[in-house]
Amino acid sequence: MTKFRAAITGVGGYVPDYVLTNKELETLVDTNEEWIISRTGIKERRILKGEGLGTSVLAINAVNQLIEKTNTNPEDIDLIICATVTPDMVFPATANVISAEVGAVNAFGFDIEAACSGFIYALSTGTSFIETGKYKKVIVIGADKMSSIINYKDRTTCILFGDGAGAVMLEPTEEEVGVLDFMHKADGKGAEYLYMKAGGSKMPASHHTIDANLHAVVQEGATVFKFAVTNMADYAAKIMKRNNLTGDDITWLVPHQANKRIIDATARRMDIDNAKVMLNIVRYGNTTSGTIPLCLWDYESQLKKGDNLILAAFGGGFTWGSVYVKWAYDGK
Numbered sequence: 001m002t003k004f005r006a007a008i009t010g011v012g013g014y015v016p017d018y019v020l021t022n023k024e025l026e027t028l029v030d031t032n033e034e035w036i037i038s039r040t041g042i043k044e045r046r047i048l049k050g051e052g053l054g055t056s057v058l059a060i061n062a063v064n065q066l067i068e069k070t071n072t073n074p075e076d077i078d079l080i081i082c083a084t085v086t087p088d089m090v091f092p093a094t095a096n097v098i099s100a101e102v103g104a105v106n107a108f109g110f111d112i113e114a115a116c117s118g119f120i121y122a123l124s125t126g127t128s129f130i131e132t133g134k135y136k137k138v139i140v141i142g143a144d145k146m147s148s149i150i151n152y153k154d155r156t157t158c159i160l161f162g163d164g165a166g167a168v169m170l171e172p173t174e175e176e177v178g179v180l181d182f183m184h185k186a187d188g189k190g191a192e193y194l195y196m197k198a199g200g201s202k203m204p205a206s207h208h209t210i211d212a213n214l215h216a217v218v219q220e221g222a223t224v225f226k227f228a229v230t231n232m233a234d235y236a237a238k239i240m241k242r243n244n245l246t247g248d249d250i251t252w253l254v255p256h257q258a259n260k261r262i263i264d265a266t267a268r269r270m271d272i273d274n275a276k277v278m279l280n281i282v283r284y285g286n287t288t289s290g291t292i293p294l295c296l297w298d299y300e301s302q303l304k305k306g307d308n309l310i311l312a313a314f315g316g317g318f319t320w321g322s323v324y325v326k327w328a329y330d331g332k
């Protein structure tokens, strides 16, 4: 039987126009530009402004670009998976909203919620559908409008996050390229360190939840930092070992962009030179599910067929993991 691999055959991305600078944050909370840059590596983030605009707006822009770049007939799309923690609504799935808007009339779709690991979880899921041989075009999206769940009075979180979306096309190939391996893990005991308390079935929205500001991200930064450094580096190193790869074999590390110091520590553990690390945290901050596909989008023109990429992420849940991708085309 033919063994199909899932090749990434295109990348689309979108960030909104509004730039939220460190200087503007200085007017909102007791912080300063130097602290933010030295502790996180972030200079600015993008924010989706405008009433009634949700995460789907970011994703639709990214997907439309992807469809155009890959010359895809939307009717040929089989499946759309959207990783997000900020769906337009609890239901229907944001993936369905996106399908309708981009004309993917023959597709089915669903959302994946794995916080900052959402995109790599979704990529592995999409890969598994392609590998069955039954699905020919799968779009995997990472999209978040983090500004919708951030408390802009909390200096420990509001400096970190931004809005954005990236999307990739997966198609079957018989060549030795594409998503070659993935490894994931979750530990629900991490829930107490990074969460949004209200808005779910346990604590639906009420006057109390609004007054107490419970519809916003809460994070114990130092604890999350410690777990992120250990687990992201650990899973990046593990997948390299399982595939007999050394630092020299890796063309690019594509890390989740939560904190530049976490990224540096991961690169050190993998014995990878900083020049081989994709970075856009400085411009976009942490866009949660968006960071990894937005990195691929930003660096696409530099990628070559056969490049070895390690994607690595850590996020709320806790969730984490790594994906080994052999790039399938020369960047355009």
Ligand SMILES: CC(C)(COP(=O)(O)OP(=O)(O)OC[C@H]1O[C@@H](n2cnc3c(N)ncnc32)[C@H](O)[C@@H]1OP(=O)(O)O)[C@@H](O)C(=O)NCCC(=O)NCCS
Binding pocket: 030, 031, 032, 035, 036, 039, 040, 116, 155, 156, 159, 219, 220, 221, 222, 223, 224, 225, 228, 258, 259, 262, 314, 315, 316
């Ligand atoms: C949030 C984070 C940047 C904070 O950096 P840190 O070096 O751990 O800082 P700490 O939380 O230990 O705080 C150090 C001091 O800076 C202060 N501080 C926190 N935020 C600040 C800000 N925006 N501006 C200025 N000072 C700030 C703290 O109050 C603390 O002051 P104190 O020592 O007087 O109590 C960092 O912990 C982090 O990146 N965590 C993980 C983020 C992450 O990966 N999140 C998502 C998972 S994907």
